[in-house]
Amino acid sequence: MARAKRRRRGRPAGGSAALVGEILCATLDQLCRAGYAELSVDAVARVAGVNKTTIYRRWPTKSELVVAAIVAAKTRALPFRPSGDLRRDLVALLDAKARRMATPRQRAIAYAINNLDPAVSEALVAELRRHRYTIPRDIIEHAIASGELPRDVDPELLAELLLAPICHRALVMCEPVPKKFVEQTVAIVLAGARAQRRTSLTEAPSKRPARKSASASFARPSS
Amino acid sequence: MARAKRRRRGRPAGGSAALVGEILCATLDQLCRAGYAELSVDAVARVAGVNKTTIYRRWPTKSELVVAAIVAAKTRALPFRPSGDLRRDLVALLDAKARRMATPRQRAIAYAINNLDPAVSEALVAELRRHRYTIPRDIIEHAIASGELPRDVDPELLAELLLAPICHRALVMCEPVPKKFVEQTVAIVLAGARAQRRTSLTEAPSKRPARKSASASFARPSS
DNA sequence: TTGTTAATGCAACCGCCGTCGCTTTATTCT
DNA sequence: AGAATAAAGCGACGGCGGTTGCATTAACAA
Numbered sequence: 095m096a097r098a099k100r101r102r103r104g105r106p107a108g109g110s111a112a113l114v115g116e117i118l119c120a121t122l123d124q125l126c127r128a129g130y131a132e133l134s135v136d137a138v139a140r141v142a143g144v145n146k147t148t149i150y151r152r153w154p155t156k157s158e159l160v161v162a163a164i165v166a167a168k169t170r171a172l173p174f175r176p177s178g179d180l181r182r183d184l185v186a187l188l189d190a191k192a193r194r195m196a197t198p199r200q201r202a203i204a205y206a207i208n209n210l211d212p213a214v215s216e217a218l219v220a221e222l223r224r225h226r227y228t229i230p231r232d233i234i235e236h237a238i239a240s241g242e243l244p245r246d247v248d249p250e251l252l253a254e255l256l257l258a259p260i261c262h263r264a265l266v267m268c269e270p271v272p273k274k275f276v277e278q279t280v281a282i283v284l285a286g287a288r289a290q291r292r293t294s295l296t297e298a299p300s301k302r303p304a305r306k307s308a309s310a311s312f313a314r315p316s317s
Numbered sequence: 318m319a320r321a322k323r324r325r326r327g328r329p330a331g332g333s334a335a336l337v338g339e340i341l342c343a344t345l346d347q348l349c350r351a352g353y354a355e356l357s358v359d360a361v362a363r364v365a366g367v368n369k370t371t372i373y374r375r376w377p378t379k380s381e382l383v384v385a386a387i388v389a390a391k392t393r394a395l396p397f398r399p400s401g402d403l404r405r406d407l408v409a410l411l412d413a414k415a416r417r418m419a420t421p422r423q424r425a426i427a428y429a430i431n432n433l434d435p436a437v438s439e440a441l442v443a444e445l446r447r448h449r450y451t452i453p454r455d456i457i458e459h460a461i462a463s464g465e466l467p468r469d470v471d472p473e474l475l476a477e478l479l480l481a482p483i484c485h486r487a488l489v490m491c492e493p494v495p496k497k498f499v500e501q502t503v504a505i506v507l508a509g510a511r512a513q514r515r516t517s518l519t520e521a522p523s524k525r526p527a528r529k530s531a532s533a534s535f536a537r538p539s540s
Numbered sequence: 541t542t543g544t545t546a547a548t549g550c551a552a553c554c555g556c557c558g559t560c561g562c563t564t565t566a567t568t569c570t
Numbered sequence: 571a572g573a574a575t576a577a578a579g580c581g582a583c584g585g586c587g588g589t590t591g592c593a594t595t596a597a598c599a600a
Contacts, residue, residue, distance in 0.1 A: 248501070259477055
């Protein structure tokens, strides 16, 4: 209401920004080093040179502390400047993402997110979800606008088909993502999108004559 | 080493199979209910009607207990019987996988695997890795043999491109996987594989003339 | 039946995590 | 300078997860 600035005298609220920085930095450090499960607030406090109570007062739970550390360390979007060549741009972008995902820091963050208290991480995952496919989708939308891709492809879907294999390899399978794999993924998905014009993207599942006759003998035991 | 059967007398080693079953069942139950982090061996013991010590003696760590529960509950491969129609078979298989992945049990298992002690889960993930793409890969290999797909596509790669989006949605993004999404994924990837014959799958990145001129204006701030 | 062997139950213990009450320190207004 | 206010330090406590030593019980062979 009409409560003006009304600075009450005394020590200012909000605490020391420097302390907060130390703590969040130490949190991320421990997260990379030990993972979410093994992360102990005691260790964070020790590394940050701070009493454990100080941390617990500001972030009541480990999840909240880690969420704060993640949002504080949120890496800027890749400084990506498209050349205009669709395939090259996609390969460059996805390869950059793959390499970033291989970073211990990003891996630790990605793994931690799955373990956070859902109620606490809700806002964070919503944020991530909003931005998940923006960059490849922008490139694809532009390619559609310029006529390089057919109009009836779904940019969001295509972005997902491009990004998913990289994320799957890097995060789920925990395997390296060589550049060649990125190139092959882009090649196939792009070729598929270009061919979409003449095959059935819509609901109708079989405009094209099915070739059932060719392979009736291929049956495997249900074990 | 001429030690014959030489049954030593006394209570037989190995413990009660029934007890083991109870414990592993309770472990999986708790895993679905609370997730790996929240899973407490005390609770498992309570549910299984067994003393905590019994569990700890047989499986020294929580990771080992959970791994044992997972391998004990390993679901049989999907009883999938291909019809011979490539697209329909892939859609059916992937949709079945998607629906299974949405099961709380499978979700809990998938999430837990990321949190296990790597040294303990090593064998398990190696096993999973060996079998990861077998079924779609078999279908694809058969399609290649029957001439329905070009010879120069990599079955393993194609299987990965098909499976990754489904896993990514279900596990990483924690979103539902509608059948339509599966159909679209299969459509695009299959179309891309078919088109692979005439575009560049190999190292050479640009046999096709690049259309750089079309979209030089598409540049976004690096923020 | 009886002895042998190993699994199971029981209870106590250690250590770490998270909390609480109190004291100390730092900052700002009067 | 001194009072006021809130953050930060400090120590101790309760609780839980994991461990250990010992007593008990169950299964099998002689």
